[in-house]
Amino acid sequence: MTTGSAAATGSWPEPNIREGARAGRAFLGRAVRYLAAEGIRQFLDIGSGTPTERNVHEVAQEAAPGGRPTVARATEKVYNRRFSSAVRVRSRPEILRFVDFDLVDPGLVYIPEWLPDSPADVPDDPGKLWALVGIGRKP
Secondary structure, three states, rough: OOOOOOOHHHHOOOHHHHHHHHHHHHHHHHHHHHHHHHHOOOOEEEOOOOOOOOHHHHHHHHHOOOOEEEEEEEEEHHHHHHOOOOOOOOOHHHOOOOOEEEEEOOOOOEEHOOOOOOHHOOOOOOOHHOOOOEEOOOO
């Protein structure tokens, strides 16, 4: 069974995979728009090559006309890679140990909590999506 068919049938081990993927894509758009508003004009869109909507370069071109987005796609090797160990979900303090820059507000938060377009976009339990995100700035 492939990841796509597992997610489509709802048999994926993570029950919130669809909602998490949508939240991640929405965060990507909010992050690119935020960076464009801060004056960033160069964006590197490193994607898997999997077709989706609202990629970095598309959002960047709308948010910062005249900017210079660049697209790089992963090779087949990425899709065939096997991992020798299980994914380890890290806590907020563990992640913050890796941060060597200033986090912009609202800091390191669950995906839907990072500058939502509307309060309605934040679920009652944003932690159910288990992924933390943030944007940093070197001082």
